Amino acid sequence: MxxxxxxxxxxxxxxxxxxxxxxxxxxxxxxxxxxxxxxxxxxxxxxxxxxxxxxxxxxxxxxxxxxxxxxxxxxxxxxxxxxxxxxxxxxxxxxxxxxxxxxxxxxxxxxxxxxxxxxxxxxxxxxxxxxxxxVRGADGLVLEPFRSASLRTLRFESGGLPGHVVRAVAAGDLPHLERLDLWLGVGRYGGDATVADLDPILGGERLPALRHLGLENAEIQDEVAAAVAGAPVVARLESLSLALGTLTDRGAEALLSGQPLTHLRELDLHHHFLTDPMTERVRAALPGVAVDLREQERAGGDWLFVAVSE
Known part of the structure; x- marks a missing residue:
């Protein structure tokens, strides 16, 4: 893409x-x-x-x-x-x-x-x-933790979001933030964030108003999915996106084995590497959820790719 x-x-x-x-x-x-x-x-x-x-x-x-x-x-x-x-x-x-x-x-x-x-x-x-x-792009992007009592939506589109930016968002004081999207990207374009960097976000305490979370476009999408599966913040979400990345059956298995997701209105997984049997399992497990499984990709050997990199 x-x-x-x-x-x-x-x-x-x-x-x-x-x-x-x-x-x-x-x-x-x-x-x-x-x-x-x-x-x-x-x-x-x-x-x-x-x-x-x-x-x-x-x-x-x-x-x-x-x-x-x-x-x-x-x-x-x-x-x-x-x-x-x-x-x-x-x-x-x-x-x-x-x-x-x-x-x-x-x-x-x-x-x-x-x-x-x-x-x-x-x-x-x-x-x-x-x-x-x-914010689109992240080459040279600098961001320190900040406070905002009014911000409702924060979104970073990137082929490689630096870990220090993710940590700044996670450490911010954003009591009314309802929607957060982070395109984590790939390492060769600066996307060096780790699952540990996401811990304060996934814990939920720092973002009490959050209702939508997108952790997307990640070459570590399976690891992100595994962390999300047990994340306290998920229980209060209305929508969750793990789209655009390298999600495979391993990550989907972690999601299905974790906490219930049946309370979600939407689960966006589009652009993924799930097999046909796994896509059917996801749909069957979440009958009342609008699950987006478009753009089923096929791996070239061990090579998986995010939707947006360069």
């Missing part, structure tokens, strides 16, 4: 793109759309800052509830602005912001594991009322 289409909707709103070529005489209402700010220039240094300044001068940002950060160039090094840092600096211009997607970038712009990041840490403090945060 590749990410080759930009968002057309986000947080319940249609996405409207603002870039260098946007006609300023034909703009929608500030609160009517999710605004995607992006640059079309692959080479111009710090072009995203220039587009963002034009955006601030042209739109009543005090009414914006939903923002999407699109392509910002090939680098986050010297001479470039990391968009989340600039957003944090201008947080006073966005008092109504509730949903933020960082990195609506498709493969023609950057492969997911090459999207350049930096320190994401200033964002949560700058936007204490933020209810949803989605």
């Amino acid at each position: 590749t990410i080759n289409e930009h968002l057309i909707g986000y947080a319940g709103l249609p996405v409207f793109t603002f870039d260098e070529s946007t006609d300023l005489d034909d703009l929608p209402g500030a609160a009517e759309v999710a605004w995607r700010v992006r640059t079309e220039d692959f080479d111009e240094e710090d072009e995203w800052r220039a587009v963002f300044e034009r955006f601030l001068a042209s739109v009543d940002t005090t009414e914006i509830t939903t923002l999407v950060v699109g392509f910002w160039g090939h680098d986050c090094g010297e001479g470039y602005t990391y968009p989340p840092a600039l957003l944090a600096e201008r947080a006073d211009r966005f008092p109504a912001l509730r949903s933020l997607f960082v990195g609506d970038i498709v493969m023609e712009e950057h492969e997911v594991s090459w999207i350049p990041h930096d320190d994401l840490g200033p964002l949560p403090a700058a936007f204490p009322a933020l209810e949803r945060l989605d």
Whole structure:
């Protein structure tokens, strides 16, 4: 699977793109759309800052509830602005912001594991009322544990999510977080998180409001499944996703041998390596659960692959 289409909707709103070529005489209402700010220039240094300044001068940002950060160039090094840092600096211009997607970038712009990041840490403090945060890519991503009393949804899409990011999320103070998705990825693209890093999440005490948990796109999907099978947090979940990874019969056996999952509304296992007999066992064991077993893959010898890596 590749990410080759930009968002057309986000947080319940249609996405409207603002870039260098946007006609300023034909703009929608500030609160009517999710605004995607992006640059079309692959080479111009710090072009995203220039587009963002034009955006601030042209739109009543005090009414914006939903923002999407699109392509910002090939680098986050010297001479470039990391968009989340600039957003944090201008947080006073966005008092109504509730949903933020960082990195609506498709493969023609950057492969997911090459999207350049930096320190994401200033964002949560700058936007204490933020209810949803989605981040795509993790190359160079820095995150420290943070507190948010308003965040309901947190999602990281990555071909390799660093263990220090997983540990930061696990150590955070997020009392009202309802949905958490972590694409753990593979080691060769920086995905070095371990099951031990997930322990505070799986314990459940730090996330009392959690109702959906996704631990996905992992080359250690069987180990994750085994840990989830006995995890206290599962008893309060309404939906669980172990999709996109290398789940085999071993991981599915651990799930079926663990705590009951019949209370779930949804169990997402799509993109998996289960055999036909095991898929039937899963369906039979969870008759009242909407189980997604699409994309049954076949292993090439011992070679298993996640859905999204490079």
